[in-house]
Amino acid sequence: MRASLIQLSVSDTESPDERRARASALVRGRTGDDLVVLPELWPLGGFAYGAWSSGAEPLDGPTAEAMSAAARAAGVWLHAGSIVERDPDGPMYNTSLLFDPAGELRRTYRKIHRFGFDSGEAVAMGAGQEIVTAPTEHGTLGLATCYDLRFPELFRALLDAGAEILTIPAAWPARRAAHWTLLARARALEEQAYVLACNTAGTHGGVEQAGRSLVVDPWGEVVAEAGTGEEVLTVEIDPAAVAKARADFPVLRDRLLGIPAPVRR
Numbered sequence: 001m002r003a004s005l006i007q008l009s010v011s012d013t014e015s016p017d018e019r020r021a022r023a024s025a026l027v028r029g030r031t032g033d034d035l036v037v038l039p040e041l042w043p044l045g046g047f048a049y050g051a052w053s054s055g056a057e058p059l060d061g062p063t064a065e066a067m068s069a070a071a072r073a074a075g076v077w078l079h080a081g082s083i084v085e086r087d088p089d090g091p092m093y094n095t096s097l098l099f100d101p102a103g104e105l106r107r108t109y110r111k112i113h114r115f116g117f118d119s120g121e122a123v124a125m126g127a128g129q130e131i132v133t134a135p136t137e138h139g140t141l142g143l144a145t146c147y148d149l150r151f152p153e154l155f156r157a158l159l160d161a162g163a164e165i166l167t168i169p170a171a172w173p174a175r176r177a178a179h180w181t182l183l184a185r186a187r188a189l190e191e192q193a194y195v196l197a198c199n200t201a202g203t204h205g206g207v208e209q210a211g212r213s214l215v216v217d218p219w220g221e222v223v224a225e226a227g228t229g230e231e232v233l234t235v236e237i238d239p240a241a242v243a244k245a246r247a248d249f250p251v252l253r254d255r256l257l258g259i260p261a262p263v264r265r
């Protein structure tokens with residue numbers, strides 16, 4: 001299976017329409033790939049808080065329309081990263097979009113863990129409530145977004161829901177680049193799954209992005225890693241490696257599903 005992570009550069013100077021056109025052209029150029037992944041909140045910018053309310057869009061808005069057409073044109077599964085979703089009946093959400101090679105929207109995932117503590121999406125957006133997986137002919141995808149990477153319990157839930165390839169779009173800052181790489185490897189190793197972690201490059205909202213998108217195999221080894229600028233990272237991966245890792249080193253069988261209560265002394 002061939003997968004590409006499009007590590008898009010997101011700046012405050014390029015308009016969402018210009019970036020959508022550029023992202024569409026990059027996706028359309030990926031004919032021959034099986035899966036393409038874009039970063040988190042790339043149309044508006046993960047840290048461009050001031051642009052979110054006016055630029056929020058519905059699930060059939062301009063980004064979804066452009067990405068559906070690009071997935072169909074390239075004939076690829078497209079994890080189109082995430083958008084600021086405008087729910088007419090509720091708050092905004094950080095929502096990922098997954099299209100099949102016919103351009104059909106097959107899954108949406110509303111980010112569960114909102115980043116920002118007392119600012120940003122933690123105050124501006126609603127929290128997703130659903131674990132989302134997507135069976136494909138290449139294996140079952142498990143969807144998570146950026147800050148979710150810090151919460152292993154979400155990944156255990158994705159594992160239990162059948163995930164074999166964890167797709168993680170992000171807008172992860174350069175300041176914590178070391179955390180990004182370490183956590184991506186940890187999640188792959190502990191779930192014995194592929195991790196496809198697609199970050200943003202560039203600087204927007206005053207926050208320099210880490211880039212360094214990476215693909216990690218179920219043994220925890222980094223298969224490929226991007227630099228810090230805009231880049232398309234293309235890898236060949238073997239989805240059968242997931243079952244092989246789980247059979248060769250069957251650590252998941254030893255999970256203690258009922259952890260004993262601590263002994264009081």
Ligand SMILES: O=C(O)CCC(=O)C(=O)O
Pocket residue numbers: 046114115145146147148150171172173176179
């Ligand atoms: O956890 C981090 O350090 C970064 C998270 C983040 O930037 C996000 O979720 O948008």
